[in-house]
Amino acid sequence: MALADEITRKTEFDLTVEYLGGEDVFDASNPVEAHRAIAEGLPLASFIAMLTHVPSREDVEFVTGLNKRAFQRLKSHSKRLSPDQSGNLWSFARILATATDVLGSREDALQWLKRPSMALDNERPIDLIRTPAGSQLLEAHLRRLEYGVYT
Template sequence: MSIIVAEVARKLGGEPVLGGAVRSQADLALAVRRRLPLSALKGLAQAGLTDQEIERWVIPQRTRRHRAEKNQPLTIEESDRIVRLLWVQTLAEVTFGSMEKANTWLRRPLVELDGETPLALAQTEAGARVVETILAKIAWGAAA
């Protein structure tokens, strides 16, 4: 999984944004606890999430503007949501071999998720684990 950690850290902006090197999931968790700066949101946009998705699943635009005006970082919860969504998106990207294919799959309603999209389910930690399990099955060639 270290390839996923490295890619998520890169998408978040690397050491300048994360305040140090990220070599493990524990380092990533500590960066979340320290609260990510607003600039970490750029990683979600670069990974293919729309402004509407970022507003819906991470932070509303009004709150984002307010934080920018006061030069405040994201909350721990918002930081966690960014990392969770980037983790799932990166895992899908590795599984499918391209960002485009990954992002298409993440937005496709799945029968095994009762018609929900993987991206919507990944809003919660429990949902993200389900999506990771499906991606692991796909990566191993099993029927998801």
């Protein structure tokens, strides 16, 4: 990788924040601030921002547990996701950012999320994001892929 590419390359944290709407929507400059924002409930705008990065609304709804009806309720009332929904959305954005970094592009990362993996007991990565254990498993798997270990 060229030096210029490394200088302009975003960190996984920065890319995660970008997927959730960037500084205008999700103002967290470090993991502690991200934790606080998630515990408070991410703004609905973070969910909407994620939709611009993932071609399938159903995937974002599946991971967060926020269907169209619940979305409409939130839109008219609280305008914030629950801490659980926020945590799941954060996990989705973080896994997508890590996969983008490891696999080289968001398109490759999105394809990887949908494909069953032998290394994950033939589960699709997107199906594992909803739990902390599943997210940890995906992070470890992506780190192994980064170093060329495919099992």
